[in-house]
Every structure is written in C-alpha cells, then in structure tokens.
Amino acid sequence: MKKKNTKILLVDDEPDVLEILSYNLSSEGYQIFTANNGAKAIKQAQKHNPHLIILDVMMPEMDGIEACEQLRQIPELSETIITFLTARGEDYSQVAGFEAGADDYITKPIKPKVLVSKVKGLLRRFKDVELSDSNITAGNLVINREQYKVQRGKEELILPRKEFELLALLASKPGKVFKRDEILDRVWGNEVVVGGRTIDVHIRKLREKIGDDKFKTVKGVGYKFVI
C-alpha cells in the first residue's frame, strides 16, 4: 500500500503540536486527520478508520488514556495502532497507556526525524501483515511484492521499480481497466508530474518482457491486464 493511502489521526489539545506533527507526517505523504479532544478523536476515528492514531496523554476533559480505552472498544479499530504522546519521564502514563491498549508511545519533545521513523516502524508492522500473503497470481504470473520479483512459469523476472509497480497494479485486478489518471496516482503519486508518454513507455517495456498480448489498450480510457 502506498503511503498516500495510509491514514493517521493526530489528537492533541495544543494546536501547535498538531501542526508540527501534521506538517512532518503529511510531507512524508501520509493522509492526516486531526482532533483536539478525546470526543472528537473518537468521532474522527469512526469516520475515517485510520491505520494509526497518535494520542496525547494530557488533554482536558477526556484524557488520552480514557480516549484510548474507548477507541479500543470499537471493533472496526481493532487493527488500528494507537500510540501515545507523553512528556519525557511521565513513566506512569506509559504504564497506564499500555494497560489501556496502546501499542507504543512517543515522547515529547518531538524530534521530527525520530517521529517519522517511529511512525514508519509502527506502520511497517501493519504493512507486513498486509503484504505477507499478498502474492498476486494472474495467469502464469506470480507477483511477489515482498520479494520484488515476478515469476512466469519457472523463470524469474526482475523488473525495475516502476515497471514492477505498474505491473503489480494492473495485475491486481485482471480485466479491470485502469485509467491513466489512476495509474499516475497509484504508481507515480500525485505530487510528481510526468509527461504524457511516460506510461506508454513503461507499458511498452512490460509488453516486451511479459508479452504483448497481456496488456490491452482501451483507447481514450487506459490499460488493462488480461490473463
């Protein structure tokens, strides 16, 4: 899964903290939602079903611990990772936090680099589960995301990254036509702007390696992978 589709909910009563977290994480490409108290956090969580929730312990009214406990009651959020923000040295809140069902904690003051790598680490766990048995099988192709390789029958193909991503996308739903927009979005990402012929060239390369017949052009729309 692309970062773009990874949702993070930030909960803190201080706007400044929200802002810095927000800035750092969204510039990493995550999709960010925020809430400034426990009640709103729960609403947001139910609405967006985020992958990760970063929760300040110290908040007026409903504190982080309580919010966490309530979040953990929501079945849809059972797979969500919850991590606390605590001031350094507040050991007790860590203890209570784990009891309330948190998976980790992040200590203030927040260092952007540490934050980002911590978040990556936490999400990796989630991704690993997602990816672990996510081999795509399409026709005589087996696409293994974890190993970044493609098997066609007995032979093993190693594709460059973009080609691999493109193939993986198309083959994830054989027969489905992916619009050019959609392909750009999911393989290249929204930020990057590339020229009009770029996709074609990559399709060309795939056709060369995998077989002309596997990739059909739907004029005016996009491409599809057929078995």
Place this chain on the structure above:
Amino acid sequence: MKKKNTKILLVDDEPDVLEILSYNLSSEGYQIFTANNGAKAIKQAQKHNPHLIILDVMMPEMDGIEACEQLRQIPELSETIITFLTARGEDYSQVAGFEAGADDYITKPIKPKVLVSKVKGLLRRFKDVELSDSNITAGNLVINREQYKVQRGKEELILPRKEFELLALLASKPGKVFKRDEILDRVWGNEVVVGGRTIDVHIRKLREKIGDDKFKTVKGVGYKFVI
C-alpha cells in the same frame, strides 16, 4: 509445577516499572519479589532462590550486567533463568547481557501481554530442557544469535556486530527485500542517523565474507538475502 510456587524476582530502579511488572505477573499467579538495585537483588535472590529474575540493564551503581555476573557466581542460582530488560535497539547491552550469563531479554517498552507470554515461555523452557531454537538456518549458514556466531558448513565465522546484525536481519527472511529504511531502523536503531553509504559498505563486507551471490540488490528498494 504450579504457578503459585514459581518465584520471580524483579529488579529495576524505577518504582513504576516494578509496579507494572509486579501487577501483571502476580495477577498471573506468580510469586513476586522485587529489588530496586543490584545489591538488593543479590540479597533477595539468595534469600528466595527464585526461578526467574528479570533484571533492568540500566541501573545506578551496580548495573544489570554486573549484577547478573555476580548472580551467576552463586551456585544455588545456577538453574535460575535471568532475563534482561533493555530498551529497544540497545543491541550491545544484549550482547553483553548474554556474555554475562543472561538467558533472554525483554525489550522496553513493556507490553503486558508480551511480557506474560515471554515469561511463560521462559519458564516452560526451564521445565522442559534447555533448547535454543533462536538459530536462523538459511542455506548452508547457521546463525546463532545467542552466541553471535555464524557457521558456514563446518567453518565458523565471527562477524563484527553490525555485520552480524545485518546478516541476521536479511537471513531471517530469505528472499524478502528489506528496504533501506527498514534496515537502518532495525540494525542501527531509529535515533541514529548514519550516512547514505553505510549500509552498502556493510553489504560489501558481507559479500566478501559470505559470498557475492547471496546478497541481491533491488535497485530503488533495498537488499535481499537469497539461498
């Protein structure tokens, strides 16, 4: 043996940590003793002859390593399992810990569930027999984390720490591509920031020692170990 008769000695200088460990383990039915420094730990151990000692590495005065070494001198405690509490990523303390005679380690932050199941596991091992299965076998390599040794066929390789950790990580899932991010995170730890070529250099050394063909580069993604 009934849990009720299983004695556990907890040693940590932070009362909060003692409290949570104590709470979780005693609610599992174990008989708990505590100490807040190395010297007291030794006294307690001699007095109660516990089955398991959980020892924080970082303590003022006598640290966990030293305490462990002294505990290991006591003949009555030869059957006692000693496990360390370490912060995640403190690889070295693990090494030193094993050298000092520890049987295992538990990483902070402590998650109650993990703690309990780990403790159960340790005690089960104690009941059964000594059997270390923390060896990774990949191809003709046997990687022994406990002894920090690598065997290739009959010959025994001693690798420097980082090289060993890197190899152990890659070989833990042969075929899986580990992204550079992930490698940095898991071998170097997420606070440490090292230059961009550091991983490459270590891969180079491994390739020299283990074999060029075992380590494949996936450009733009990372490295994988292949059998």
Place this chain on the structure above:
DNA sequence: TGAAACGTTACCGAATGGTTAACATAAATT
C-alpha cells in the same frame, strides 16, 4: 483525411548503488 490518442525508439540526466581509502571510535592487548 486529419485530428486525437497511443506506440516506439533513442537518448540524456539524475538517481542509485559499488568501491576504496581515509578517518574516527571502540575494543583488546601489552
């Protein structure tokens, strides 16, 4: 037929990784 969309090729620049040596630091040895 001609405009729009896609296909193809060749080429270039940037990104990425490889390699070596030098430097820094930690460990071991005396």
Place this chain on the structure above:
DNA sequence: AATTTATGTTAACCATTCGGTAACGTTTCA
C-alpha cells in the same frame, strides 16, 4: 595507561541503470 587492532562511518569517486522526454511513427475513428 599506552599502544595496537578491530570495527564503524564517511567521503570521494566511479559505474550502472532507471525514469523520463522528445521526436516521430502508427492506429483509430469521426
């Protein structure tokens, strides 16, 4: 404690390849 050795990291440079674009060719369909 001083010296030597081993390990870890960085810097500098090289080699490769990947991704993208331009330019032109081809198909499609009104």
